[in-house]
Amino acid sequence: MSSSNPPAIRRVSLPPLHEFRFELEPKEAISITLLQGTAEVFGCELVPGQPHPFGDEVRAAVWTSEGAELEVAGRLETSYESSESPLPSYLSLHLALARLRLLARPSTFASNPNADLSLPDDEVPGPRMMLVGERGAGKTTLVKTLVNWRTREVWAKAGGRGGAANGGGVVVVNLDVGEGGCTMPGTTSLVSINSLLPTTTPVSPLGTATSSGPPVPFPAPSSSEWSPSSSIDAYAPPVNPLVFWHGHTSPNEHGPVYEQLLKRVGKALKRKLDEGGVEGWKAGCVVDTPGEWAEKKAMGNVSKAVRALEINIVLVVGNERLEGQVRKLLETNKTVTVVRVPASQGAAEDDSAYHSRVKDAQIRSYFYGGPAFTQGVLSPFSIIVKFEDLRIVSVGEAADTVVPDSALPLGAGRIVGDTDLVPMDLTASRTPSELVNKVLAIPQAGDEDSDEERGMGPVLGWVYVSAIDQTKKKVTLLSPLPGRLPRKTLILGSLDWQDS
Numbered sequence: 001m002s003s004s005n006p007p008a009i010r011r012v013s014l015p016p017l018h019e020f021r022f023e024l025e026p027k028e029a030i031s032i033t034l035l036q037g038t039a040e041v042f043g044c045e046l047v048p049g050q051p052h053p054f055g056d057e058v059r060a061a062v063w064t065s066e067g068a069e070l071e072v073a074g075r076l077e078t079s080y081e082s083s084e085s086p087l088p089s090y091l092s093l094h095l096a097l098a099r100l101r102l103l104a105r106p107s108t109f110a111s112n113p114n115a116d117l118s119l120p121d122d123e124v125p126g127p128r129m130m131l132v133g134e135r136g137a138g139k140t141t142l143v144k145t146l147v148n149w150r151t152r153e154v155w156a157k158a159g160g161r162g163g164a165a166n167g168g169g170v171v172v173v174n175l176d177v178g179e180g181g182c183t184m185p186g187t188t189s190l191v192s193i194n195s196l197l198p199t200t201t202p203v204s205p206l207g208t209a210t211s212s213g214p215p216v217p218f219p220a221p222s223s224s225e226w227s228p229s230s231s232i233d234a235y236a237p238p239v240n241p242l243v244f245w246h247g248h249t250s251p252n253e254h255g256p257v258y259e260q261l262l263k264r265v266g267k268a269l270k271r272k273l274d275e276g277g278v279e280g281w282k283a284g285c286v287v288d289t290p291g292e293w294a295e296k297k298a299m300g301n302v303s304k305a306v307r308a309l310e311i312n313i314v315l316v317v318g319n320e321r322l323e324g325q326v327r328k329l330l331e332t333n334k335t336v337t338v339v340r341v342p343a344s345q346g347a348a349e350d351d352s353a354y355h356s357r358v359k360d361a362q363i364r365s366y367f368y369g370g371p372a373f374t375q376g377v378l379s380p381f382s383i384i385v386k387f388e389d390l391r392i393v394s395v396g397e398a399a400d401t402v403v404p405d406s407a408l409p410l411g412a413g414r415i416v417g418d419t420d421l422v423p424m425d426l427t428a429s430r431t432p433s434e435l436v437n438k439v440l441a442i443p444q445a446g447d448e449d450s451d452e453e454r455g456m457g458p459v460l461g462w463v464y465v466s467a468i469d470q471t472k473k474k475v476t477l478l479s480p481l482p483g484r485l486p487r488k489t490l491i492l493g494s495l496d497w498q499d500s
């Protein structure tokens with residue numbers, strides 16, 4: 001332990017099928033040690049005798065199937081035991097998914113050149129499941145839990161840890177631009193998960209795409225307050241996602257761009273599932289969606305995503321009313337099954353201040369690493385770029401400010417298309433206020449590629465605008481890597497952050 005002051009210690013005897021739920025206040029940090037029995041946090045097992053650190057206002061729960069004795073060290077004001085855990089129904093769902101994966105069968109048409117093409121295709125796809133639920137229903141947590149159980153299942157079959165490296169990992173698709181998942185907020189992403197996803201802080205719940213080398217732990221805090229030691233074993237695992245930049249934290253902002261991204265994600269998912277070998281294809285995908293989609297006015301997005309991602313199971317996380325609405329929405333779609341699980345009473349909608357603190361911490365972690373329990377230290381670089389070496393653009397930005405189509409004279413087109421790139425005038429007087437503190441995406445597509453490919457294609461990473469000097473015609477950027485920018489074109493959205 002990292003300080004001289006001994007921590008408050010308490011024992012928790014958790015009966016079978018109970019949860020020990022806790023919500024940390026900003027200055028609180030605890031460690032939980034499993035003394036007896038078995039227990040897990042969102043599908044990731046606690047290792048007996050090893051202190052597991054938690055901090056940074058995380059809200060989580062330890063669940064036990066057969067009973068557990070826990071030691072909780074550190075100050076913790078809000079915690080309680082609950083006998084009303086939805087985990088048994090989540091476990092039944094996991095078993096049902098495991099069965100569907102067993103029954104999945106690739107088309108014989110692809111492998112048999114002599115197949116009779118007049119017969120119907122005999123492909124039985126694995127589960128491609130999308131979660132729908134209100135904000136704070138626990139969708140991301142359930143995604144994490146199901147993925148962890150899948151990883152443990154594959155490891156058990158392969159005879160031990162790391163077995164999933166041979167394939168069989170589920171593809172996690174994050175359509176919730178409000179949170180980063182494993183990368184920057186304002187993005188949609190796809191990633192095949194083959195490692196356990198521990199919970200230590202609210203940052204990087206689905207792994208981390210930022211580690212560029214072996215993790216270097218943060219130094220222990222110097223305050224006399226006790227704090228648990230961080231453990232590299234409990235870090236969010238490094239993952240390698242394919243990421244598309246929306247640039248905004250609500251799917252309703254620049255809706256047409258978001259819709260285009262859905263189609264891109266759909267195509268990328270097909271490729272990703274094919275690349276994962278037969279076991280990966282059978283494992284299918286789990287898709288996290290924005291809580292906004294559970295509202296009646298935004299629910300149309302559910303059917304759009306079902307079509308774009310070829311979803312065959314829509315999992316409603318919540319009440320029967322929402323289930324009824326989703327069933328009605330999808331009643332003409334015969335290839336989709338709608339099922340429901342209850343939301344966890346431990347899950348709660350995060351208030352906007354908390355949400356914004358987590359968003360800031362997620363952006364910070366991309367550049368500086370951390371929080372200490374979730375990821376090691378990273379050291380970003382400050383780079384100065386001349387105006388002439390930069391082209392900062394927005395995607396279809398001006399389209400929102402022009403009049404609607406219906407108000408245009410007959411035959412006249414819109415000034416800017418939904419996905420056109422609109423360059424920013426770096427010399428304009430309003431530019432510093434619009435640019436400083438913004439996060440800019442670096443497209444994978446090269447400067448010679450089409451506007452559409454740069455604006456809507458996957459991204460390499462991000463830089464942050466620290467300052468602009470219009471007299472010297474230079475922009476100061478914070479970058480995860482030193483040296484020249486890999487692309488001249490950088491894409492602006494509305495994602496901002498204070499590097500303090």
Ligand SMILES: Nc1ncnc2c1ncn2[C@@H]1O[C@H](COP(=O)(O)OP(=O)(O)OP(=O)(O)O)[C@@H](O)[C@H]1O
Nearest residue numbers: 059060061135136137138139140141291346347348
């Ligand atoms: N069983 C539980 N006990 C305690 N806290 C929980 C539990 N399940 C989830 N939480 C917490 O509740 C909060 C909301 O959960 P989560 O982020 O999974 O919901 P969500 O439906 O994805 O929300 P959003 O739509 O806003 O993204 C999170 O802080 C999460 O850690």
